Amino acid sequence: MPKAVPLSHKNILTNIRDTPLTVLSENDALIRILPPFHSFGITVTTVLPLCTGLRTVYHTNPIEAPVIARMIKEYKVSIIVGTPTFLSGIIQASTKVQLRPLRLAIIGADKCPDAVHEAFKERCPQANIIEGYGVTECSPIVSVTPEDYPKLNTIGRILPSFEYRIVDVDTGKNAGKNRAGMLLLRGASVFDGYLNYDGDSPFVEYEGKKWYRTGDLVMEGEGADGVLVFCGRLKRFVKLGGEMISLPAIEEVLSNHIKSDNGEGPVIAVEATTAEETPELTLFTARDTDRATVNNYIRDAGLSALHNIRRVIKTDEIPLLGTGKIDYRLLRERLNRDLGPAQK
Structure with missing residues (x-):
């Protein structure tokens, strides 16, 4: 069951004071698409604008990418805050003209894939991505990359408090x-x-x-x-052959080859069976592919044979949480349901 995380006024306001507000100006406009039950959404796109007077426009459904793209143009939105999944959808469903007002995308909740960085730079050459890291239990921002010192594939510096x-x-x-x-x-x-x-x-x-x-x-x-x-995340690693294997690393390789269309969201996810001695890496995919093909992608990316996919499961779609993250719990339940006790 999900855990309930109580955050006090002190927790949230301390986090806001830590935030590098120098990136904001009186001419900026923010669009809030993250749900208020998401700690990133409540702190950064709800309470922070109230505390700073930042002009903010709201849309309730973060997966309605074409609508959000039109709103960015019409309301001259300069800052968007979201997850890599939501940003990717907006990029794919928009034009350069629609996203021209943007100067900053603040991304959290998941590591932003290189492919999203590249697509954003192509669609919005005038804008930067600030990537951060946070957890709900910390209100939530823990670190952020400075706008004047962005380093790809990093999460920046830990906040002062x-x-x-x-x-x-x-x-x-x-x-x-x-x-x-x-x-x-x-x-x-x-x-x-x-x-x-x-x-x-x-x-x-x-x-x-x-x-x-x-x-x-x-x-x-x-x-x-x-x-x-x-x-x-530690729970997104499995130990194989004495080596810690990163499931997100495999996903990043495969997502460069197996891509979504029209901002529909992720079309692949990698999970592992729960067998302690010999967990099997499993690819869930909403696209037609096979083991030989995906393992060639993995090999060509320089990953060891321990990263090879052992099972491919075709699915209509990859389930998402309301936060835009992949629902790995649901995928694990399906995987364990499909396997016999000895294979789990």
């Missing part, structure tokens, strides 16, 4: 530079705990302090700029 540590998943010790580790956070934007929840604590003790364990793997480079790279 947070303390953070990156620890090795196996040893619990400091992961060091250039090594992926679990991100731990503490600060005034971090929630106090789930509502009416009796499961495992989301907090851990480290260096004598209490930290929120994000469940996300990040990496910090050797430089002193503090810019982080998002490596993925």
Whole structure:
């Protein structure tokens, strides 16, 4: 069951104060398409405009890409806030003229694929993408790439009110530079705990302090700029042959070859069976393809044979949550339902 995350006024307002408001001007106009039950939507596209007086227009359905494209043109919208899935749909359903007012796309909730970056730059050469990272439990923004210092495939610097540590998943010790580790956070934007929840604590003790364990793997480079790279959610990795295999990395490779039409959303998703010793990588696809073809794409991208797809399941569509993310829970349920107990 989904967990209820109570966020206080202090949590949200601290997060807004942390946000680099210097990217905004009195001439800007924002379009809000994210639902208010999405923490990114409530903090960045609802409360922040109320606190700053930012002119904002609203549309209730983020998947109505043609309508949103027309609104951007008619209301001279300069800033859009959304997820990669929603932005991709808008790019595909729009013209350059419609998106000409845009100067900034602020993207979160998922890693923005290179293909979306490239499509946005082609459709909106005058605009930049600011990519960030956040979690609901942190109100939600944790890090953001500066507009004047965008680095592709990074999630920027941790916001000022947070303390953070990156620890090795196996040893619990400091992961060091250039090594992926679990991100731990503490600060005034971090929630106090789930509502009416009796499961495992989301907090851990480290260096004598209490930290929120994000469940996300990040990496910090050797430089002193503090810019982080998002490596993925731990639950979106599987261990095969002693190696941690990233399911999003496989999806990114395949999405460059198996593409959606007319902004309809993602047409592929990769999941794994839950067998601990030999999990099988499974491709759900709304397009016609086969194992040999997709594994050739994987090989050509330089990924090892451990990343190969073992099973392809054709589906009418890839299920999405209201936030625009793929509903992997539903895909896992289908996968486990289709398999016998010994294969799970």
